[in-house]
Amino acid sequence: MSDLHQTPLYELHLELGGKMVPFAGYSMPVQYPMGVMKEHLHTRSQAGLFDVSHMGQVMLSGASWEAVAAAFETLVPMDVLGLADGRQRYGLFTNDTGGIEDDLMFARRGDDLFVVVNAACKGADIARMKAALEPEVTVTPITDRALIAVQGPTAAAAVASLDAAAADMRFMDFGTLNLDGIEVWASRSGYTGEDGFEISVADAEAETLARRLLALDGVEAIGLGARDSLRLEAGLCLYGNDIDAQTNPVEASLTWAIQKVRRKGGDREGGYPGADAVQKAFEGGVARKRVGLAPQGRAPMREGTQLYDAEDGGRLVGSVTSGSFGPTLGGPVAMGYVGDEYASVDTALWGEVRGKRLPVRVAKLPFVAANFKR
Amino acid sequence: MKFTEEHEWLRVEGDEITVGITIHAAEQLGDVVFVELPSEGTVVSKDDEVVVIESVKAASDILAPIDGEIIEVNSALTDNPAMVNDDPQGEAWFFKMKASDPSQMDEFMDEAAYQKFIG
Numbered sequence: 351m352s353d354l355h356q357t358p359l360y361e362l363h364l365e366l367g368g369k370m371v372p373f374a375g376y377s378m379p380v381q382y383p384m385g386v387m388k389e390h391l392h393t394r395s396q397a398g399l400f401d402v403s404h405m406g407q408v409m410l411s412g413a414s415w416e417a418v419a420a421a422f423e424t425l426v427p428m429d430v431l432g433l434a435d436g437r438q439r440y441g442l443f444t445n446d447t448g449g450i451e452d453d454l455m456f457a458r459r460g461d462d463l464f465v466v467v468n469a470a471c472k473g474a475d476i477a478r479m480k481a482a483l484e485p486e487v488t489v490t491p492i493t494d495r496a497l498i499a500v501q502g503p504t505a506a507a508a509v510a511s512l513d514a515a516a517a518d519m520r521f522m523d524f525g526t527l528n529l530d531g532i533e534v535w536a537s538r539s540g541y542t543g544e545d546g547f548e549i550s551v552a553d554a555e556a557e558t559l560a561r562r563l564l565a566l567d568g569v570e571a572i573g574l575g576a577r578d579s580l581r582l583e584a585g586l587c588l589y590g591n592d593i594d595a596q597t598n599p600v601e602a603s604l605t606w607a608i609q610k611v612r613r614k615g616g617d618r619e620g621g622y623p624g625a626d627a628v629q630k631a632f633e634g635g636v637a638r639k640r641v642g643l644a645p646q647g648r649a650p651m652r653e654g655t656q657l658y659d660a661e662d663g664g665r666l667v668g669s670v671t672s673g674s675f676g677p678t679l680g681g682p683v684a685m686g687y688v689g690d691e692y693a694s695v696d697t698a699l700w701g702e703v704r705g706k707r708l709p710v711r712v713a714k715l716p717f718v719a720a721n722f723k724r
Numbered sequence: 725m726k727f728t729e730e731h732e733w734l735r736v737e738g739d740e741i742t743v744g745i746t747i748h749a750a751e752q753l754g755d756v757v758f759v760e761l762p763s764e765g766t767v768v769s770k771d772d773e774v775v776v777i778e779s780v781k782a783a784s785d786i787l788a789p790i791d792g793e794i795i796e797v798n799s800a801l802t803d804n805p806a807m808v809n810d811d812p813q814g815e816a817w818f819f820k821m822k823a824s825d826p827s828q829m830d831e832f833m834d835e836a837a838y839q840k841f842i843g
Binding site for chain 2 (some may be wrong): 380381385386387388390575578579648649650652674675677682704
Protein backbone atom coordinates (compact mmCIF):
# COMPACT_ATOMS: atom_id res chain seq x y z
CA MET A 351 0.00 0.00 0.00
CA SER A 352 3.00 2.27 0.51
CA ASP A 353 3.24 2.87 -3.23
CA LEU A 354 -0.15 4.59 -3.31
CA HIS A 355 -0.05 8.23 -4.35
CA GLN A 356 -1.37 10.89 -2.01
CA THR A 357 -3.13 14.07 -3.04
CA PRO A 358 -2.21 17.44 -1.48
CA LEU A 359 -5.30 17.03 0.74
CA TYR A 360 -4.22 13.66 2.20
CA GLU A 361 -3.37 15.01 5.66
CA LEU A 362 -6.64 16.95 5.74
CA HIS A 363 -8.60 13.78 4.90
CA LEU A 364 -6.97 11.99 7.83
CA GLU A 365 -7.66 14.93 10.13
CA LEU A 366 -11.33 14.91 9.08
CA GLY A 367 -11.59 11.19 9.85
CA GLY A 368 -11.71 10.07 6.22
CA LYS A 369 -11.72 6.31 5.68
CA MET A 370 -8.92 5.94 3.14
CA VAL A 371 -9.06 3.31 0.42
CA PRO A 372 -6.93 2.60 -2.65
CA PHE A 373 -8.53 4.07 -5.77
CA ALA A 374 -6.81 4.25 -9.18
CA GLY A 375 -3.40 4.18 -7.53
CA TYR A 376 -4.25 6.85 -4.93
CA SER A 377 -5.19 6.69 -1.29
CA MET A 378 -8.57 8.42 -1.30
CA PRO A 379 -11.35 9.00 1.26
CA VAL A 380 -14.33 6.73 0.50
CA GLN A 381 -16.28 8.38 3.32
CA TYR A 382 -15.96 10.56 6.41
CA PRO A 383 -17.58 9.99 9.81
CA MET A 384 -20.89 11.39 8.45
CA GLY A 385 -21.24 8.24 6.29
CA VAL A 386 -22.13 7.74 2.63
CA MET A 387 -25.89 8.21 3.04
CA LYS A 388 -25.75 11.50 4.94
CA GLU A 389 -22.89 12.78 2.77
CA HIS A 390 -24.99 12.11 -0.31
CA LEU A 391 -28.08 13.82 1.11
CA HIS A 392 -25.99 16.74 2.36
CA THR A 393 -24.64 17.32 -1.17
CA ARG A 394 -28.18 17.31 -2.59
CA SER A 395 -29.46 19.72 0.06
CA GLN A 396 -26.44 21.98 0.74
CA ALA A 397 -22.87 21.60 -0.54
CA GLY A 398 -20.18 18.94 -0.62
CA LEU A 399 -16.44 19.34 -1.15
CA PHE A 400 -14.77 16.50 -3.05
CA ASP A 401 -11.06 15.91 -3.55
CA VAL A 402 -10.72 14.84 -7.19
CA SER A 403 -7.01 15.62 -7.40
CA HIS A 404 -6.34 12.06 -8.57
CA MET A 405 -7.83 12.97 -11.94
CA GLY A 406 -5.47 13.93 -14.75
CA GLN A 407 -5.10 17.58 -15.73
CA VAL A 408 -3.42 18.28 -19.05
CA MET A 409 -2.79 21.50 -21.00
CA LEU A 410 -2.58 21.50 -24.78
CA SER A 411 -0.98 24.44 -26.58
CA GLY A 412 0.12 25.22 -30.12
CA ALA A 413 0.58 27.93 -32.72
CA SER A 414 -3.03 29.08 -32.39
CA TRP A 415 -6.37 28.05 -30.90
CA GLU A 416 -7.42 26.76 -34.31
CA ALA A 417 -4.32 24.57 -34.53
CA VAL A 418 -4.91 23.09 -31.07
CA ALA A 419 -8.65 22.58 -31.56
CA ALA A 420 -8.32 21.04 -35.04
CA ALA A 421 -5.67 18.65 -33.73
CA PHE A 422 -7.82 17.64 -30.73
CA GLU A 423 -10.75 16.95 -33.07
CA THR A 424 -8.71 14.06 -34.56
CA LEU A 425 -9.03 12.30 -31.17
CA VAL A 426 -12.61 13.09 -30.11
CA PRO A 427 -15.97 13.18 -31.96
CA MET A 428 -16.79 16.56 -30.39
CA ASP A 429 -16.99 20.09 -31.75
CA VAL A 430 -13.78 21.58 -30.36
CA LEU A 431 -13.20 24.36 -32.90
CA GLY A 432 -16.60 25.82 -32.08
CA LEU A 433 -15.83 26.15 -28.39
CA ALA A 434 -15.82 29.78 -27.27
CA ASP A 435 -13.09 31.02 -24.97
CA GLY A 436 -14.06 30.29 -21.37
CA ARG A 437 -16.38 27.42 -22.22
CA GLN A 438 -16.16 23.72 -21.43
CA ARG A 439 -17.52 20.50 -22.97
CA TYR A 440 -17.84 16.82 -22.15
CA GLY A 441 -15.89 14.58 -24.49
CA LEU A 442 -14.85 11.03 -25.33
CA PHE A 443 -11.62 9.53 -26.63
CA THR A 444 -12.59 6.83 -29.15
CA ASN A 445 -10.58 3.93 -30.56
CA ASP A 446 -10.46 2.47 -34.07
CA THR A 447 -13.59 0.37 -33.50
CA GLY A 448 -15.52 3.33 -32.11
CA GLY A 449 -15.14 2.11 -28.50
CA ILE A 450 -14.63 4.61 -25.71
CA GLU A 451 -11.08 4.84 -24.34
CA ASP A 452 -12.01 7.44 -21.72
CA ASP A 453 -14.46 10.22 -21.04
CA LEU A 454 -13.21 13.69 -20.23
CA MET A 455 -13.92 17.38 -19.86
CA PHE A 456 -12.18 19.95 -22.04
CA ALA A 457 -12.20 23.73 -21.69
CA ARG A 458 -10.85 26.54 -23.82
CA ARG A 459 -8.40 28.76 -21.94
CA GLY A 460 -7.40 31.47 -24.42
CA ASP A 461 -5.55 29.63 -27.17
CA ASP A 462 -4.96 26.59 -24.97
CA LEU A 463 -7.11 23.57 -24.26
CA PHE A 464 -7.40 22.37 -20.66
CA VAL A 465 -8.31 18.69 -20.44
CA VAL A 466 -9.40 16.70 -17.36
CA VAL A 467 -9.34 12.89 -17.66
CA ASN A 468 -10.05 9.94 -15.37
CA ALA A 469 -7.35 8.93 -12.88
CA ALA A 470 -7.22 5.31 -14.02
CA CYS A 471 -6.78 6.30 -17.68
CA LYS A 472 -4.52 9.33 -17.39
CA GLY A 473 -1.27 7.58 -18.32
CA ALA A 474 -2.80 6.11 -21.46
CA ASP A 475 -4.60 9.35 -22.31
CA ILE A 476 -1.43 11.43 -22.07
CA ALA A 477 0.46 8.89 -24.20
CA ARG A 478 -2.35 8.93 -26.76
CA MET A 479 -2.38 12.73 -26.97
CA LYS A 480 1.41 12.97 -27.18
CA ALA A 481 1.62 10.31 -29.91
CA ALA A 482 -1.12 11.85 -32.00
CA LEU A 483 -0.60 15.58 -31.47
CA GLU A 484 3.08 16.33 -30.85
CA PRO A 485 5.12 18.15 -32.03
CA GLU A 486 2.57 20.56 -33.57
CA VAL A 487 0.66 20.64 -30.29
CA THR A 488 2.48 20.51 -26.96
CA VAL A 489 0.88 18.15 -24.46
CA THR A 490 1.78 19.15 -20.89
CA PRO A 491 0.58 17.00 -17.99
CA ILE A 492 -0.09 19.28 -15.04
CA THR A 493 1.37 17.56 -12.01
CA ASP A 494 1.46 20.45 -9.56
CA ARG A 495 -2.23 21.26 -9.27
CA ALA A 496 -4.98 19.73 -7.16
CA LEU A 497 -8.62 19.51 -8.25
CA ILE A 498 -11.43 20.25 -5.81
CA ALA A 499 -15.13 19.96 -6.63
CA VAL A 500 -17.74 21.90 -4.68
CA GLN A 501 -21.22 20.61 -5.51
CA GLY A 502 -24.75 21.19 -4.36
CA PRO A 503 -27.47 23.84 -4.30
CA THR A 504 -25.51 26.15 -1.98
CA ALA A 505 -22.12 25.56 -3.67
CA ALA A 506 -22.41 28.64 -5.85
CA ALA A 507 -23.14 30.94 -2.92
CA ALA A 508 -20.23 29.43 -1.00
CA VAL A 509 -17.72 29.93 -3.81
CA ALA A 510 -19.15 33.37 -4.65
CA SER A 511 -18.59 34.45 -1.04
CA LEU A 512 -14.87 34.16 -1.82
CA ASP A 513 -15.06 35.72 -5.31
CA ALA A 514 -18.29 37.40 -6.43
CA ALA A 515 -17.38 36.73 -10.07
CA ALA A 516 -18.24 33.06 -9.49
CA ALA A 517 -21.92 33.98 -9.39
CA ASP A 518 -21.78 35.26 -12.98
CA MET A 519 -20.52 31.97 -14.36
CA ARG A 520 -23.09 29.69 -15.96
CA PHE A 521 -23.13 25.92 -16.44
CA MET A 522 -19.97 24.84 -18.33
CA ASP A 523 -18.29 28.26 -18.11
CA PHE A 524 -14.58 28.09 -17.36
CA GLY A 525 -12.33 30.86 -16.06
CA THR A 526 -9.94 32.22 -13.51
CA LEU A 527 -11.21 33.17 -10.07
CA ASN A 528 -9.44 34.66 -7.10
CA LEU A 529 -10.74 32.83 -4.06
CA ASP A 530 -9.69 34.83 -1.04
CA GLY A 531 -6.29 35.55 -2.55
CA ILE A 532 -5.80 32.17 -4.19
CA GLU A 533 -5.89 32.18 -7.97
CA VAL A 534 -7.70 29.16 -9.38
CA TRP A 535 -9.10 27.84 -12.65
CA ALA A 536 -12.74 27.09 -12.11
CA SER A 537 -15.45 25.51 -14.24
CA ARG A 538 -19.10 25.62 -13.35
CA SER A 539 -19.63 21.90 -13.69
CA GLY A 540 -19.23 18.66 -11.83
CA TYR A 541 -20.30 15.05 -11.79
CA THR A 542 -23.13 14.89 -9.26
CA GLY A 543 -26.06 16.36 -11.19
CA GLU A 544 -25.88 19.41 -8.92
CA ASP A 545 -24.81 22.97 -9.60
CA GLY A 546 -21.26 23.66 -8.52
CA PHE A 547 -17.65 24.16 -9.48
CA GLU A 548 -14.57 22.12 -10.23
CA ILE A 549 -11.56 24.09 -9.07
CA SER A 550 -7.98 23.54 -10.20
CA VAL A 551 -5.56 25.01 -7.66
CA ALA A 552 -1.80 24.91 -7.15
CA ASP A 553 -0.78 22.00 -4.88
CA ALA A 554 0.82 24.40 -2.40
CA GLU A 555 -2.43 26.29 -1.87
CA ALA A 556 -4.87 23.37 -2.10
CA GLU A 557 -5.15 22.62 1.60
CA THR A 558 -5.56 26.29 2.51
CA LEU A 559 -8.33 26.63 -0.06
CA ALA A 560 -10.05 23.41 1.03
CA ARG A 561 -10.01 24.55 4.67
CA ARG A 562 -11.33 27.98 3.65
CA LEU A 563 -14.20 26.35 1.73
CA LEU A 564 -14.97 23.84 4.49
CA ALA A 565 -15.20 26.71 6.98
CA LEU A 566 -18.13 28.15 5.00
CA ASP A 567 -21.69 27.49 6.10
CA GLY A 568 -23.09 24.24 4.78
CA VAL A 569 -19.93 22.93 3.09
CA GLU A 570 -18.86 19.44 4.23
CA ALA A 571 -16.17 17.06 2.99
CA ILE A 572 -17.68 14.23 0.96
CA GLY A 573 -16.02 10.94 0.00
CA LEU A 574 -15.89 8.83 -3.14
CA GLY A 575 -18.73 6.60 -1.91
CA ALA A 576 -21.27 9.41 -2.10
CA ARG A 577 -19.68 10.71 -5.29
CA ASP A 578 -20.54 7.35 -6.86
CA SER A 579 -24.16 7.27 -5.68
CA LEU A 580 -24.62 10.94 -6.67
CA ARG A 581 -23.35 10.39 -10.22
CA LEU A 582 -25.44 7.21 -10.55
CA GLU A 583 -28.66 9.04 -9.58
CA ALA A 584 -27.63 11.75 -12.06
CA GLY A 585 -27.39 9.08 -14.80
CA LEU A 586 -23.70 9.78 -15.41
CA CYS A 587 -21.31 7.07 -16.59
CA LEU A 588 -18.44 5.67 -14.58
CA TYR A 589 -15.63 4.83 -16.98
CA GLY A 590 -14.71 1.14 -16.73
CA ASN A 591 -18.21 0.21 -15.50
CA ASP A 592 -20.76 1.87 -17.76
CA ILE A 593 -18.52 2.66 -20.72
CA ASP A 594 -15.31 1.04 -21.92
CA ALA A 595 -13.17 0.27 -24.97
CA GLN A 596 -15.84 -2.15 -26.27
CA THR A 597 -18.73 0.32 -25.94
CA ASN A 598 -19.45 2.85 -28.66
CA PRO A 599 -21.12 6.21 -27.93
CA VAL A 600 -24.41 5.20 -29.56
CA GLU A 601 -24.71 2.06 -27.40
CA ALA A 602 -23.75 4.19 -24.39
CA SER A 603 -26.64 6.63 -25.11
CA LEU A 604 -24.06 9.43 -25.31
CA THR A 605 -24.98 10.70 -28.79
CA TRP A 606 -25.96 14.06 -27.22
CA ALA A 607 -22.22 14.60 -26.67
CA ILE A 608 -21.48 14.38 -30.42
CA GLN A 609 -22.36 17.71 -31.98
CA LYS A 610 -23.98 17.88 -35.44
CA VAL A 611 -20.90 19.37 -37.06
CA ARG A 612 -19.03 16.08 -36.44
CA ARG A 613 -21.87 13.81 -37.58
CA LYS A 614 -22.61 12.71 -41.14
CA GLY A 615 -23.44 15.73 -43.28
CA GLY A 616 -21.74 18.10 -40.85
CA ASP A 617 -18.98 20.48 -41.95
CA ARG A 618 -16.34 18.48 -40.10
CA GLU A 619 -17.92 15.02 -40.10
CA GLY A 620 -15.80 12.04 -39.00
CA GLY A 621 -12.05 12.43 -38.75
CA TYR A 622 -11.71 10.82 -35.29
CA PRO A 623 -10.73 7.23 -34.42
CA GLY A 624 -13.51 4.78 -35.26
CA ALA A 625 -15.63 7.41 -37.02
CA ASP A 626 -16.90 4.84 -39.57
CA ALA A 627 -18.02 2.46 -36.83
CA VAL A 628 -19.74 5.25 -34.89
CA GLN A 629 -21.44 6.52 -38.05
CA LYS A 630 -22.63 2.99 -38.81
CA ALA A 631 -24.06 2.73 -35.30
CA PHE A 632 -25.86 6.07 -35.77
CA GLU A 633 -27.44 4.89 -39.03
CA GLY A 634 -27.97 1.17 -38.54
CA GLY A 635 -28.82 1.20 -34.86
CA VAL A 636 -27.13 -0.87 -32.19
CA ALA A 637 -27.82 -4.27 -30.64
CA ARG A 638 -27.71 -2.98 -27.06
CA LYS A 639 -28.21 0.30 -25.26
CA ARG A 640 -27.36 1.85 -21.92
CA VAL A 641 -30.51 2.48 -19.89
CA GLY A 642 -31.57 3.43 -16.40
CA LEU A 643 -32.91 0.55 -14.31
CA ALA A 644 -35.27 0.89 -11.36
CA PRO A 645 -35.43 -2.26 -9.24
CA GLN A 646 -39.04 -2.59 -8.05
CA GLY A 647 -38.21 -4.03 -4.64
CA ARG A 648 -35.75 -2.93 -1.97
CA ALA A 649 -32.82 -5.13 -2.96
CA PRO A 650 -30.04 -3.29 -4.79
CA MET A 651 -29.02 -4.84 -8.12
CA ARG A 652 -25.26 -4.58 -8.25
CA GLU A 653 -22.83 -4.46 -11.14
CA GLY A 654 -22.95 -7.79 -12.99
CA THR A 655 -26.59 -8.60 -12.18
CA GLN A 656 -28.00 -10.48 -15.19
CA LEU A 657 -31.26 -9.23 -16.69
CA TYR A 658 -33.96 -11.50 -18.14
CA ASP A 659 -37.21 -10.90 -20.00
CA ALA A 660 -39.23 -13.31 -17.85
CA GLU A 661 -39.50 -14.30 -14.21
CA ASP A 662 -38.90 -17.96 -15.17
CA GLY A 663 -36.93 -19.12 -18.18
CA GLY A 664 -36.95 -16.45 -20.85
CA ARG A 665 -33.92 -14.84 -22.42
CA LEU A 666 -30.85 -13.17 -20.99
CA VAL A 667 -31.28 -9.64 -22.36
CA GLY A 668 -28.59 -7.63 -20.59
CA SER A 669 -26.77 -6.84 -17.38
CA VAL A 670 -26.26 -4.13 -14.78
CA THR A 671 -23.06 -2.05 -15.05
CA SER A 672 -23.60 0.21 -11.99
CA GLY A 673 -26.01 -0.54 -9.20
CA SER A 674 -26.45 0.80 -5.71
CA PHE A 675 -28.89 2.46 -3.38
CA GLY A 676 -29.97 5.98 -4.28
CA PRO A 677 -30.27 7.94 -1.02
CA THR A 678 -32.23 10.80 -2.66
CA LEU A 679 -34.75 8.35 -4.08
CA GLY A 680 -34.72 6.17 -0.97
CA GLY A 681 -34.48 3.02 -3.05
CA PRO A 682 -32.21 1.02 -5.30
CA VAL A 683 -31.03 2.50 -8.60
CA ALA A 684 -28.99 1.02 -11.40
CA MET A 685 -27.94 1.41 -14.98
CA GLY A 686 -26.89 -1.20 -17.48
CA TYR A 687 -27.11 -2.47 -21.02
CA VAL A 688 -30.12 -4.23 -22.53
CA GLY A 689 -30.98 -5.41 -26.02
CA ASP A 690 -32.25 -2.51 -28.12
CA GLU A 691 -35.78 -3.97 -28.23
CA TYR A 692 -35.90 -3.82 -24.40
CA ALA A 693 -34.56 -0.28 -24.07
CA SER A 694 -37.83 1.70 -23.95
CA VAL A 695 -38.83 3.25 -20.65
CA ASP A 696 -41.06 1.07 -18.42
CA THR A 697 -40.08 -2.20 -20.08
CA ALA A 698 -40.50 -4.89 -17.40
CA LEU A 699 -37.45 -7.07 -16.84
CA TRP A 700 -36.13 -9.34 -14.07
CA GLY A 701 -32.71 -9.13 -12.47
CA GLU A 702 -31.22 -12.27 -10.96
CA VAL A 703 -30.08 -11.51 -7.41
CA ARG A 704 -28.69 -14.40 -5.33
CA GLY A 705 -30.49 -16.92 -7.55
CA LYS A 706 -33.87 -15.16 -7.44
CA ARG A 707 -35.40 -13.15 -10.29
CA LEU A 708 -36.61 -9.80 -9.00
CA PRO A 709 -38.62 -7.27 -11.02
CA VAL A 710 -36.87 -4.22 -12.46
CA ARG A 711 -38.09 -1.60 -14.92
CA VAL A 712 -36.24 0.36 -17.56
CA ALA A 713 -36.24 3.94 -16.27
CA LYS A 714 -35.63 7.40 -17.64
CA LEU A 715 -32.22 8.91 -16.88
CA PRO A 716 -31.37 10.86 -14.85
CA PHE A 717 -33.15 9.46 -11.79
CA VAL A 718 -32.75 12.83 -10.08
CA ALA A 719 -33.27 15.91 -12.24
CA ALA A 720 -30.13 17.94 -12.86
CA ASN A 721 -29.90 21.20 -10.95
CA PHE A 722 -27.55 23.13 -13.24
CA LYS A 723 -27.40 26.92 -13.66
CA ARG A 724 -28.00 27.05 -17.40
CA MET B 725 -23.59 -11.99 25.69
CA LYS B 726 -21.20 -13.97 23.47
CA PHE B 727 -19.40 -12.86 20.34
CA THR B 728 -18.15 -14.57 17.17
CA GLU B 729 -15.19 -13.82 14.95
CA GLU B 730 -17.78 -12.94 12.28
CA HIS B 731 -18.76 -9.95 14.47
CA GLU B 732 -22.08 -11.37 15.60
CA TRP B 733 -23.39 -11.15 19.11
CA LEU B 734 -25.41 -13.97 20.63
CA ARG B 735 -27.75 -13.66 23.59
CA VAL B 736 -28.30 -17.09 25.11
CA GLU B 737 -31.47 -18.08 26.99
CA GLY B 738 -31.51 -21.84 27.56
CA ASP B 739 -31.27 -23.50 24.14
CA GLU B 740 -32.54 -20.33 22.40
CA ILE B 741 -30.16 -17.74 21.07
CA THR B 742 -30.80 -14.28 19.63
CA VAL B 743 -28.35 -13.17 16.94
CA GLY B 744 -27.32 -9.68 15.79
CA ILE B 745 -24.22 -7.87 14.60
CA THR B 746 -21.89 -5.85 16.80
CA ILE B 747 -21.57 -2.07 16.93
CA HIS B 748 -18.12 -2.51 15.38
CA ALA B 749 -19.58 -4.50 12.46
CA ALA B 750 -22.35 -1.96 11.90
CA GLU B 751 -19.78 0.85 11.79
CA GLN B 752 -17.68 -1.07 9.29
CA LEU B 753 -20.69 -1.81 7.07
CA GLY B 754 -21.87 1.78 6.90
CA ASP B 755 -25.46 2.72 6.13
CA VAL B 756 -27.54 -0.44 5.83
CA VAL B 757 -30.20 -0.12 3.12
CA PHE B 758 -31.49 -3.67 2.70
CA VAL B 759 -31.95 -6.72 4.90
CA GLU B 760 -33.14 -10.13 3.72
CA LEU B 761 -34.16 -12.47 6.51
CA PRO B 762 -34.58 -16.26 6.44
CA SER B 763 -37.97 -17.96 6.81
CA GLU B 764 -38.99 -19.01 10.28
CA GLY B 765 -38.68 -22.78 10.57
CA THR B 766 -35.60 -22.99 8.35
CA VAL B 767 -33.13 -25.60 9.60
CA VAL B 768 -29.59 -24.34 9.25
CA SER B 769 -26.06 -25.59 9.71
CA LYS B 770 -23.21 -23.59 11.25
CA ASP B 771 -21.77 -21.15 8.68
CA ASP B 772 -24.82 -21.25 6.36
CA GLU B 773 -25.54 -17.79 4.94
CA VAL B 774 -28.84 -16.93 6.60
CA VAL B 775 -29.17 -13.15 6.33
CA VAL B 776 -28.15 -10.77 3.54
CA ILE B 777 -27.26 -7.21 4.55
CA GLU B 778 -26.57 -4.55 1.96
CA SER B 779 -25.04 -1.17 2.62
CA VAL B 780 -24.93 1.62 0.04
CA LYS B 781 -21.69 0.16 -1.28
CA ALA B 782 -21.79 -3.61 -0.87
CA ALA B 783 -23.58 -6.80 0.14
CA SER B 784 -22.51 -9.03 3.00
CA ASP B 785 -23.88 -12.05 4.83
CA ILE B 786 -24.62 -13.13 8.34
CA LEU B 787 -23.73 -16.76 8.91
CA ALA B 788 -25.53 -19.18 11.20
CA PRO B 789 -23.27 -19.30 14.27
CA ILE B 790 -24.30 -22.87 15.15
CA ASP B 791 -26.55 -25.69 13.91
CA GLY B 792 -30.22 -25.29 14.66
CA GLU B 793 -33.60 -23.98 13.56
CA ILE B 794 -34.64 -20.37 12.89
CA ILE B 795 -37.60 -19.83 15.20
CA GLU B 796 -38.22 -16.09 14.85
CA VAL B 797 -37.00 -13.23 12.65
CA ASN B 798 -37.07 -9.46 13.28
CA SER B 799 -39.22 -8.47 10.33
CA ALA B 800 -39.12 -4.78 11.39
CA LEU B 801 -35.64 -4.70 9.80
CA THR B 802 -37.07 -5.36 6.35
CA ASP B 803 -39.00 -2.09 6.42
CA ASN B 804 -36.42 -0.14 8.38
CA PRO B 805 -32.90 -1.42 7.60
CA ALA B 806 -31.38 1.72 9.18
CA MET B 807 -32.18 0.22 12.61
CA VAL B 808 -29.03 -1.86 12.12
CA ASN B 809 -26.96 1.33 12.31
CA ASP B 810 -29.09 2.98 15.00
CA ASP B 811 -29.16 0.16 17.56
CA PRO B 812 -27.18 -2.88 16.38
CA GLN B 813 -26.83 -4.48 19.81
CA GLY B 814 -30.40 -3.79 20.88
CA GLU B 815 -33.53 -3.35 18.73
CA ALA B 816 -31.84 -4.56 15.56
CA TRP B 817 -31.48 -8.26 16.37
CA PHE B 818 -31.82 -10.39 13.23
CA PHE B 819 -33.17 -13.79 14.24
CA LYS B 820 -33.64 -16.23 17.08
CA MET B 821 -32.67 -19.84 16.74
CA LYS B 822 -33.00 -23.05 18.70
CA ALA B 823 -29.63 -24.71 19.08
CA SER B 824 -29.31 -28.38 18.09
CA ASP B 825 -26.14 -28.70 20.14
CA PRO B 826 -25.73 -25.96 22.75
CA SER B 827 -22.14 -27.12 23.37
CA GLN B 828 -21.25 -25.42 20.04
CA MET B 829 -21.62 -22.17 21.99
CA ASP B 830 -18.58 -22.88 24.11
CA GLU B 831 -16.08 -21.64 21.55
CA PHE B 832 -17.43 -18.09 21.41
CA MET B 833 -15.80 -15.05 22.97
CA ASP B 834 -17.01 -13.03 25.90
CA GLU B 835 -17.14 -9.25 25.57
CA ALA B 836 -13.60 -8.67 26.87
CA ALA B 837 -12.17 -11.22 24.43
CA TYR B 838 -14.15 -9.68 21.55
CA GLN B 839 -12.93 -6.16 22.36
CA LYS B 840 -9.40 -7.54 22.29
CA PHE B 841 -10.16 -9.34 19.00
CA ILE B 842 -11.21 -6.12 17.25
CA GLY B 843 -8.39 -4.30 19.06
